[in-house]
Amino acid sequence: MRPTIHAVAKRAGVSIATVSRLLNGSTRVSAETAARVRRAIEDVGYLPNASARGLAMSANGTLAVIFPKLSGPFFSELIRSAEASARETGYHLLVYGDSSIAEDAQERMLGLLATKSDGLILASENIGLDYIRDVQRWGLPVVVLGRQPDDISVDSIRPDNVNGAVKAVSHLIEHGYRRIAMITGRRTHLHAADREAGYRRALYDHGLPIIPELVISGAFDEESGYAATQLLLRRRPVPEAIFAANDEMAIGAMAAVREKGLRVPADIALVGFDDIAPARYVHPSLTTVDQDMYGQAQVAVQMLLERVNGSDAETETRLVPTELVIRESCGCKDVARDVASVV
Amino acid sequence: MRPTIHAVAKRAGVSIATVSRLLNGSTRVSAETAARVRRAIEDVGYLPNASARGLAMSANGTLAVIFPKLSGPFFSELIRSAEASARETGYHLLVYGDSSIAEDAQERMLGLLATKSDGLILASENIGLDYIRDVQRWGLPVVVLGRQPDDISVDSIRPDNVNGAVKAVSHLIEHGYRRIAMITGRRTHLHAADREAGYRRALYDHGLPIIPELVISGAFDEESGYAATQLLLRRRPVPEAIFAANDEMAIGAMAAVREKGLRVPADIALVGFDDIAPARYVHPSLTTVDQDMYGQAQVAVQMLLERVNGSDAETETRLVPTELVIRESCGCKDVARDVASVV
């Protein structure tokens, strides 16, 4: 039997109300009594029961995050960051894979999760709007990360795609490249539209024309980046540089360029977006834009806690700054001859 | 106000005991009543309160994992796998970074965590034995993953390092290499001793001598792998292959070999251990041993649940099988000329 607040009270010769007050930082406890109670807590080895506390306060001091099938580093930054932020503010973090949600009868899942946490970070694209609505209807604050729920009023966080793309393309322009192609994605894709907008803005700002035949749509995977690049390489003159809307497509592009017997960046420079793990290890290493998942998760927790603490401000989308990560593929650095880039 | 069990009972015209029985799968409810209660639950949109339930049952249906500063893919496999296994058995998963634990006054941290979960997976090397003892004293089942707590009786999980090393070295031997060096670690390192034992066994099984000057100790990082290899390359004759006790050291070794103007695997073959993310992306890609973090986490949850469910069997260490991942650095495949390995 674990010691309860009663054991502490008995030992200290006070009522449980007093113990509780001390525990909850109330000042309405005399110094003497406080000392005695603290000793008693030590003596009996007391730890407050979270369920009892949760029941009494109707709050459980826990946040939940539903995580997606992200690639490794994104995933770990997401969880690490959310956990660290939660911890800092005294919250605990519950995690759920989005597949757990999708498979179960939503009701049940919702139920369990909804009564176990005070707020939810939804970091997956695979959860339907209905789920969000259910959670909201239940009075659980939600914050969405990495997707764009248009038809619903909910707080969300996203990387500053436009500025990231502007930085990437401006960097290429500053290298002296003028004929810069882009591999984009469907306009409906959360990030594609904004990254393309950034591309256009950078060209515009530097007085360069947008050449429609240099903008090709891919599907955000390696294969489509490869295919798009094959098309781009048939344009005359051949583009001097390619900006891919994500790293997967950039890596596909790299393969296509190589296959043509051309070199990156000597013949064609290349910049991606996201800074996924392989970006550092491909050869040449890929210049790209970091979307700062750590920062995004931090902001997510922060926004969520505002809601948990009762804010009823209008829902909003918070943009997290993106940063250019300069490596070899843009032509800034000599391409290493061996594995040095990973040593 | 969220609906409670009373609202359901009222609507269904039964007592809350009956609702509770239905919810908990008791069969002692007539079909008619059950149907009525189920409807009522739907109608009022009822979800059982986890805190109340936890308090009444003195169990909260939650497992906790303290995670380490692992590299990306290990980390995500650990969390994903633990979450999936927990979910399958109806448990929720709470996560904590080990730094959260280390910094706080242990008491508080322990307190919060201990009353919020029914069992703990400790996947970090950075937690002192005292912490484990405290948790155990509190009656919370613990299972340790990825470390070797000698002085304490606790269940643990580890990869089958010996057999992994045997496979790796045997593979090199089957390639025809005879003069096989090893970069190992301090004997006190959890994995080093076993991996070295596997190396020795493989040589022994194939009737090959163990040449002391070909076994050099590193520190499980790239730098020491690099340094150890520089030494190895001064041996005469030069080793035909190197088995590094982990991938970081193997990658360091790769750099050292290259720097000497030698080629991997043509001049010196190389095998690592762990299958970290870069292993796929270095050039040539690294043959290595997968320590199956997903499987380890699965077994961890399973062992933990046995304890949670009351098992008082002797504590034990469960070994999770390791598997050889054949890539280019052992000489099995032609080394790709470009980024094809990542495409």
Added chain:
DNA sequence: CTGAAAGCGCTTACAG
């Protein structure tokens, strides 16, 4: 500053 008591929302013997 402190205590007695009600209440948070469940589960589960105990009767019937």
Added chain:
DNA sequence: CTGAAAGCGCTTACAG
């Protein structure tokens, strides 16, 4: 099969 009631371990007005 079903209900009344006690109890899980806290918090928090309400008095004093």
